[in-house]
Structures are given as structure tokens and as C-alpha cells.
Amino acid sequence: MIIPPSSPHIAGPNNVQMVMLLVLLALTPGTMFGIYQFGWPALFLFLITVGSAVLFEAVCLKIAGKPVFPFCMDFSALLTGWLLAMTLPPWSPWWIGVLGSFCAIVIGKHVFGGIGQNPFNPAMLARTILLVSFPLEMTTWIAPRPFGTPASMDMADGWSITASGIPNLDAVSSASVLGHVRTEIGMGHQLPDILVSMYDPVASAVGSISGSLGETSAILFLLGGLFLILKRIITWHIPVALLGSVAMLAGIFHLIDPMRYADPLFHLFSGGLMLGAFFIATDPVTSPVSSLGKLIFGAGCGVLLFIIRNWGGYPEGMAFAVLLMNAATPLIDHYIKPRIYGHQGSAAWRFFRRMKRG
Amino acid sequence: MAGFPIRGGVHPDERKLTSDITIMRVPTPERLYLPLKQHIGAPAKPCRVPGEIIYKGALIARGQGNVSAHIHAPCSGYVEDIIDWPAPHPSGLPTKAMVVVNDGREIREDASVPVNPFFLRPEVIAERVAQSGIVGLGGATFPAAVKLTLGQSHRTPVLIINGCECEPYLTCDDRLMQERTHDVLDGIRILAQALNGPEVIIAIEENKPQAIDLMHKAAAPYGNIRVMPVPTRYPMGSEKQLIEFVTGREVPAGRLSADVGVMLHNAATAYAVNRAVREGKPLTSRVVTVAGEAVIRPGNYEVPVGMLISDLLAFCGLKEEPARMIMGGPMMGQAIPHAGIPVTKGCNGVLALGAAEVKRRVEHPCIRCASCVDACPMGLSPLTMASLLKRDKLDAAVEIGLKDCILCGSCSFACPSGIPLAHYFNYGKGELVSTAQQKQKDDEIKRLIQGRQIRMQRQEKEREEAMARRKAEIAARKAAQALKEAAEEPSEDSGKEVA
Numbered sequence: 001m002i003i004p005p006s007s008p009h010i011a012g013p014n015n016v017q018m019v020m021l022l023v024l025l026a027l028t029p030g031t032m033f034g035i036y037q038f039g040w041p042a043l044f045l046f047l048i049t050v051g052s053a054v055l056f057e058a059v060c061l062k063i064a065g066k067p068v069f070p071f072c073m074d075f076s077a078l079l080t081g082w083l084l085a086m087t088l089p090p091w092s093p094w095w096i097g098v099l100g101s102f103c104a105i106v107i108g109k110h111v112f113g114g115i116g117q118n119p120f121n122p123a124m125l126a127r128t129i130l131l132v133s134f135p136l137e138m139t140t141w142i143a144p145r146p147f148g149t150p151a152s153m154d155m156a157d158g159w160s161i162t163a164s165g166i167p168n169l170d171a172v173s174s175a176s177v178l179g180h181v182r183t184e185i186g187m188g189h190q191l192p193d194i195l196v197s198m199y200d201p202v203a204s205a206v207g208s209i210s211g212s213l214g215e216t217s218a219i220l221f222l223l224g225g226l227f228l229i230l231k232r233i234i235t236w237h238i239p240v241a242l243l244g245s246v247a248m249l250a251g252i253f254h255l256i257d258p259m260r261y262a263d264p265l266f267h268l269f270s271g272g273l274m275l276g277a278f279f280i281a282t283d284p285v286t287s288p289v290s291s292l293g294k295l296i297f298g299a300g301c302g303v304l305l306f307i308i309r310n311w312g313g314y315p316e317g318m319a320f321a322v323l324l325m326n327a328a329t330p331l332i333d334h335y336i337k338p339r340i341y342g343h344q345g346s347a348a349w350r351f352f353r354r355m356k357r358g
Numbered sequence: 359m360a361g362f363p364i365r366g367g368v369h370p371d372e373r374k375l376t377s378d379i380t381i382m383r384v385p386t387p388e389r390l391y392l393p394l395k396q397h398i399g400a401p402a403k404p405c406r407v408p409g410e411i412i413y414k415g416a417l418i419a420r421g422q423g424n425v426s427a428h429i430h431a432p433c434s435g436y437v438e439d440i441i442d443w444p445a446p447h448p449s450g451l452p453t454k455a456m457v458v459v460n461d462g463r464e465i466r467e468d469a470s471v472p473v474n475p476f477f478l479r480p481e482v483i484a485e486r487v488a489q490s491g492i493v494g495l496g497g498a499t500f501p502a503a504v505k506l507t508l509g510q511s512h513r514t515p516v517l518i519i520n521g522c523e524c525e526p527y528l529t530c531d532d533r534l535m536q537e538r539t540h541d542v543l544d545g546i547r548i549l550a551q552a553l554n555g556p557e558v559i560i561a562i563e564e565n566k567p568q569a570i571d572l573m574h575k576a577a578a579p580y581g582n583i584r585v586m587p588v589p590t591r592y593p594m595g596s597e598k599q600l601i602e603f604v605t606g607r608e609v610p611a612g613r614l615s616a617d618v619g620v621m622l623h624n625a626a627t628a629y630a631v632n633r634a635v636r637e638g639k640p641l642t643s644r645v646v647t648v649a650g651e652a653v654i655r656p657g658n659y660e661v662p663v664g665m666l667i668s669d670l671l672a673f674c675g676l677k678e679e680p681a682r683m684i685m686g687g688p689m690m691g692q693a694i695p696h697a698g699i700p701v702t703k704g705c706n707g708v709l710a711l712g713a714a715e716v717k718r719r720v721e722h723p724c725i726r727c728a729s730c731v732d733a734c735p736m737g738l739s740p741l742t743m744a745s746l747l748k749r750d751k752l753d754a755a756v757e758i759g760l761k762d763c764i765l766c767g768s769c770s771f772a773c774p775s776g777i778p779l780a781h782y783f784n785y786g787k788g789e790l791v792s793t794a795q796q797k798q799k800d801d802e803i804k805r806l807i808q809g810r811q812i813r814m815q816r817q818e819k820e821r822e823e824a825m826a827r828r829k830a831e832i833a834a835r836k837a838a839q840a841l842k843e844a845a846e847e848p849s850e851d852s853g854k855e856v857a
Binding site for chain 1: 368612686711716736772781784
């Protein structure tokens with residue numbers, strides 16, 4: 001006899017595919033702007049990274065004996081590859097992209113059992129592996145050469161850069177703002193002097209600066225993130241806590257020593273902070289489930305990011321900050337849970353409730 | 359008055375397409391199948407024998423124990439048999455049911471005299487409600503009289519009338535409030551009388567503006583009764599959530615709503631109470647929403663309790679073979695394996711859904727998106743509970759709140775991966791019940807075994823004692839004999855010696 005299915009008999013409009021598609025949609029403007037900035041090599045690297053990510057996903061699913069097509073169609077591997085491509089130097093050789101995708105999809109995700117099982121954000125894990133393994137390739141930044149300007153190159157040259165590396169590195173390379181500031185501060189220069197020659201707040205926000213695809217247009221990623229919040233794909237908790245904590249720390253330290261510490265706006269609009277706050281730290285698999293947990297997670301990321309940026313060994317610390325907080329997620333989820341109806345909550349909750357009831 | 363916000367909830371597509379269709383009476387079919395358990399508590403016990411002629415409204419099965427409800431005949435005719443018949447349960451396993459044959463003459467039993475309910479003492483109202491076999495008609499089917507008695511002993515200063523009807527498709531309470539406004543209101547006043555005049559709040563979801571308007575007008579002359587529109591959000595009509603929204607109070611875990619001074623009754627229950635107390639008519643019919651793509655004439659029907667769903671659907675007409683049949687609403691209702699199941703007192707809807715309405719979803723792995731956490735009105739973590747239950751860690755699931763789950767299904771509804779979360783919790787709760795029953799059984803067996811052991815030991819001891827006594831007796835006898843012999847012998851010996 002067939003036992004009929006249990007209730008509820010209707011389902012909501014949400015599905016994983018839709019969620020992923022909307023995230024991809026929100027990423028598209030920033031990505032397109034980044035590719036426009038850095039020309040053909042950036043486009044090739046992007047396509048190679050995304051394509052190899054999907055390929056690795058399909059192979060892993062096949063090996064694991066899971067249905068390949070339906071699982072590939074949830075676009076999660078596409079998103080992982082995409083996010084990884086956003087964090088690579090745009091003129092990196094092709095094998096950086098492929099190796100990165102391998103690390104993200106195979107080591108970062110399928111080794112743990114596939115979608116939903118990975119403790120660390122796969123894209124950030126891959127970026128970190130690449131960064132510590134290939135420090136030279138992963139820190140070779142170039143100045144923007146938008147399509148249509150005299151400095152841009154044709155398709156064939158672009159392909160040769162992706163395929164066999166940059167021929168004349170010194171002619172095109174350019175430090176990222178965060179990296180430059182860090183080096184100069186280390187040499188004992190004062191912050192305002194450094195920034196005068198190098199930093200333009202408008203360019204930093206709009207994105208006509210050197211860096212990875214995801215480090216260019218802070219504004220476009222901010223808008224994409226707001227779109228996701230509006231569409232209820234992500235909640236405001238992690239981005240607000242993350243950006244808020246960075247801004248607060250930056251503000252405090254800027255007030256203490258403006259010669260050494262940059263102002264909050266500099267921090268908010270440089271590096272990959274916007275991309276990280278809205279698209280990477282909010283990865284549901286590796287972040288806490290409760291609202292309070294998300295706030296703690298976001299604030300933790302922000303604090304770690306600020307520490308790494310100012311006192312750590314690397315100029316930008318988004319990946320490290322997110323990975324460290326990913327590791328803390330099970331702990332946060334264990335201790336921070338929503339209060340169950342009809343049960344006594346914490347003292348703070350009881351106080352809040354009394355206030356609400358008047 | 360604005361309410362106190364409740365947690366979570368979802369917004370399913372309302373599909374209340376039958377809210378403008380007048381309630382229609384369904385002719386009583388030839389045979390009615392009345393399950394003896396249509397309520398929470400002990401099943402009723404038949405008090406008529408097969409072949410006995412009965413009139414409409416006659417008591418045919420008597421409620422047993424403290425929590426139970428009477429069952430009355432919805433038609434005149436005779437009791438044909440008491441048989442095993444598929445119960446309104448997904449398994450379709452049979453339970454005891456009385457089969458009543460309708461003679462079509464509608465002869466009423468000479469029921470009790472109509473009275474003015476507002477001259478009745480609260481206990482008498484509760485008694486009349488109990489005599490009429492009324493249960494909670496929102497679907498919970500808790501005997502209404504038991505609740506009233508509880509409310510009387512607990513002093514409940516707030517009576518909430520639940521007219522939310524938050525389940526999609528269902529409009530039976532909406533129609534009752536629109537068409538029989540004054541009967542519903544009288545029922546509410548009677549309930550208030552039975553609870554010694556509490557403050558009465560009629561909570562109706564905002565998607566029923568006509569019902570709100572009509573009830574508001576009808577309630578205007580009574581100072582202690584007011585209508586409160588509540589936001590349209592599932593599961594607003596759940597007891598705990600509605601109490602929180604209206605009063606700001608939470609029912610502590612494992613306690614009753616009466617413990618926080620609130621009593622909650624459904625609008626349809628109020629209507630049944632009015633009929634019962636005022637006119638002495640027992641609960642033998644109810645309004646049922648029949649809807650779904652597969653139905654030709656969807657609407658609200660006044661159906662005699664015990665009518666088979668197949669008869670009801672035949673009356674309403676079916677376009678196609680329904681892809682799924684549901685008793686109740688689509689969020690919490692039970693899918694039924696076939697239509698040969700009777701309408702019971704708690705059945706507020708019969709849905710015959712078409713294939714397009716029940717899209718079967720492929721289950722994807724959980725991506726921890728926390729949609730279920732945000733949707734849960736109870737503040738649970740459905741994803742964690744489900745993963746524990748998948749691994750059969752029942753105790754761990756209970757620790758994080760399995761017992762607090764109200765099985766509203768909001769989590770399953772919200773899940774983008776199509777994971778049937780509520781299904782796991784249903785299973786888990788079922789396991790809890792069966793382990794509790796098993797434990798009770800084991801304890802009972804243990805008690806009996808221990809009793810037997812003690813008895814056996816005692817018997818053994820008695821036997822031993824008896825044996826010892828016998829032995830002692832024999833020994834004593836032997837000794838006595840020996841003594842006697844000895845007494846005789848020495849004389850011989852001495853005689854010999856002497857000789």
C-alpha cells in the first residue's frame with residue numbers, strides 16, 4: 001500500500017536554483033565592470049575558472065554516485081567558481097584558475113561530502129591555498145586598462161597573457177592601494193603623504209583601481225548586496241555587523257593616530273570588503289543560522305579583517321577572516337540559538353520582554 | 359489595537375476561492391460511518407445494538423472517561439452494524455465505527471426543551487455542551503465541555519474566539535461568520551457566560567474583511583466582546599501563536615493556555631455551542647470546505663458527520679482523478695489514501711488537488727540557509743533537529759525542542775531544498791509516543807514480573823517452611839518413637855544383662 005505523503009502539501013516559492021541565480025545576478029554588474037577594466041585576460045581567466053569549477057563539480061558528483069545533472073543545475077559550483085575568479089589577480093595564468101577551482105570544489109567541498117557539508121567557504125579556502133603556495137602570481141596586480149582605451153590589448157595578446165603569463169611584468173604592474181599603504185607604512189612614511197600620491201576615494205569606490213575583479217567597484221557590489229537583502233536572499237545581519245565593526249574600529253584608531261591609521265571610508269571602500277561582506281561572509285553553509293549568531297559572526301569577521309589589515313602579514317585579510325570565523329561557526333551555532341516559545345530565555349531576553357510589554 | 363508580534367511564520371498562497379460561495383446543505387447519504395474516536399481522548403462506547411431503530415440526534419455512543427465525547431445519530435434510521443472501517447488517518451488503518459442506515463424520514467428525537475442560555479449557570483452550560491458531543495471544530499477535536507470545565511476551575515479572564523482560519527483554501531469559518539453571524543455571536547456569548555463573563559476577543563485574519571465587518575457590527579452592543587483583525591500570516595490560527603499575538607502572553611512549555619488565564623475556542627465551535635445549548639441539537643453536522651482543482655463545484659457544504667468523502671466528492675463532482683486528497687488544510691491536513699473515509703467532527707476541509715497543485719519536489723541537500731529557522735513560529739532550529747532525527751538521535755532532538763514543535767509545517771514550506779522537515783518531526787514525535795507507550799508497557803510488565811517473583815518467593819518460602827515443619831514433625835515423631843523404643847529397649851537390655 002502507498003502511504004500518502006505527510007503535510008504540508010504545498011511548498012513555498014523558494015528553491016536553491018533560484019537563490020543561486022539571484023546571487024549570480026547581483027554579482028554580474030560588478031563582475032562586468034571588473035572585466036571591462038582589465039580586458040581580455042580577465043575575461044579568459046574568469047571563464048576558465050568558472051568552467052573548470054563546474055567541470056570538477058560534475059566529475060566529483062559522478063564519482064560520488066550522485067545525480068550529476070540536477071545537482072549541477074543548482075548553480076552552486078558556478079557560484080563558487082565565480083567568487084573565486086573575483087578574488088584572483090585578473091592577469092593570472094590559466095593554471096591558477098584551474099588549480100583554484102580544484103582546491104575549491106574538490107578539496108573545499110566534495111571531500112567533506114558535497115554541498116552543504118563543507119565547514120569552510122570553498123572559494124576562500126582555494127584563494128588562501130593559492131596565496132600561500134604562489135605568492136608571486138597571487139600578488140601581481142596591474143593598472144586598469146579598460147576596453148576601448150589605447151592601453152587595452154587585442155584578443156590574441158590577451159589570450160597569450162592568460163596562456164603563458166605576462167611578458168613584460170614591470171611595464172604593467174601596479175600595487176594595490178592596501179598593499180602600497182602597508183609597504184610604505186612599514187618604511188616609516190606617514191599615512192596622509194602616502195595617500196596623496198595614490199588614493200582617490202572616488203576611484204576607489206567606483207573601481208578604476210588595480211586589484212582583483214572583486215576589489216574594484218565597491219559601489220556595484222554594495223548595490224548588488226542591497227539587492228540580495230531586498231530579495232530576502234541574505235539577511236542584513238552579517239553585512240551590517242561586518243561593515244559596522246570595521247568602520248567602528250577604523251574610526252577609533254583613526255581618531256587615536258590619524259598619521260598611521262586610515263579613516264573608516266578608506267577601509268570600507270578598499271580591498272574586497274564589500275564583496276566579502278555581502279557575497280562571501282553570507283554564504284549560508286558556513287555561517288551561523290540564528291540572527292544573533294550572524295551578528296557575532298559578522299562582527300568577528302570585521303574585527304579579524306581589521307587586525308590583519310593593520311597588524312597582520314598580509315595587506316588584505318578578507319579570506320583569512322572569513323575562514324577563521326567559518327571555523328567558529330559550529331561553536332556559535334551550539335551556544336547561540338533562538339529562544340524557544342514557552343521556555344525561559346536569558347536574563348537579557350527577559351529584560352527585553354518586560355520592556356516590550358511595558 | 360495592535361497585537362504583540364509573533365515569531366516566524368510564512369505566507370502561503372491563500373487560494374480562498376470559496377469565500378463567496380454560500381453554504382449548501384448536502385443531502386444525507388444512505389449510509390453513514392461514524393468512527394467511535396472522532397476526538398482527542400478515549401473512544402466512545404456504543405450504546406445501541408445493531409438493528410436498533412434510532413431517531414435523528416439520538417445518542418448512539420457514549421464518551422468514556424474524563425476526556426471523551428458523545429456521538430449522536432445524524433439521521434433517523436437504524437444501526438446496521440459496528441465494524442472496522444478505515445480511519446481518517448494517512449495509514450487508512452481501520453478503527454471501530456458504527457454504520458447507520460438513513461431512512462430518509464428525518465424524525466428527530468424529542469430533544470431537550472429550548473432554553474434561554476443566559477439564565478443558565480456555567481456548570482449547566484458545560485453539561486449541555488458535553489451532552490451534545492461538541493469538540494473543537496478547528497481541527498484539534500478536544501472535547502469542548504472539558505475545556506469549559508477547565509476554564510471554570512482556572513478562572514480565565516480572557517476568551518479568544520479563533521476565526522483566523524490561516525490555512526489556505528479553507529473558508530468554512532469565514533462563511534459561518536458571514537452567513538450565520540448572529541448564531542456565531544450567540545455561541546460566543548454562551549461560551550462567555552460559561553466562563554463567568556471574561557473579556558472576549560474575536561480574532562479574524564485581515565483577509566476576511568466581510569466577516570470582520572459583520573462580526574464587528576454584531577458585537578457592537580456588547581461591551582465585553584470586540585473583534586480584532588490579525589495579520590494574515592500562517593500559522594496565526596495556532597493556539598499558542600494567537601494567544602501570544604492577542605495577549606502578549608506565552609503559554610509556558612508543557613502547560614495549558616488556561617494557566618495563563620486564556621481560553622481559546624474556534625468560531626465554528628461557538629456556532630455548534632449555540633445550537634446545542636439553545637436548541638438542544640447535538641453536533642451531527644458541520645460545515646466543510648470542498649476545494650481543489652479537481653473539484654467541479656467547490657464550495658462550503660454542511661455535511662452530516664459520518665458521510666463518506668467519496669459520497670461528498672460525488673455530490674460536488676470531480677473533473678479528474680485527484681492527484682492528492684487531503685482532509686483539512688494543505689499545511690497541516692492529512693493526505694488520505696482513498697476516498698472511502700468518513701467526514702468526522704474535526705474535518706474542516708476536503709481538498710481534491712490537481713496534479714499542478716501538488717508539485718513533487720526533488721529533495722536537495724540542506725544548504726543551511728536558515729529559512730526554516732526564520733520561519734519557525736516556535737523558535738526552533740528545524741535543520742538541526744532534522745539532521746539529528748535522520749541519524750536517529752531522538753534524545754538529542756528532544757533536547758533542542760522536538761517536543762515544542764507544533765507541526766505547523768512552516769519549515770517545510772519555506773525550505774528551498776525541498777526537505778520535508780515537518781515529516782521528520784512528525785516521525786520523531788510518533789517515536790516519542792511509541793517509546794513512551796513501550797516504556798509504560800515495560801514498566802507494567804516489570805511490575806508484574808516483580809510481583810510474580812515476590813509471590814513465587816513467598817510461596818517457595820511457605821513451601822520450605824511447610825516442608826521444614828513437616829520434617830520437624832517427622833523428626834519429632836521419629837524422635838518420640840525412638841525415645842519410646844529406647845524406653846522399651848533398655849529394659850530389655852537391662853533384662854538381658856540382668857539375665
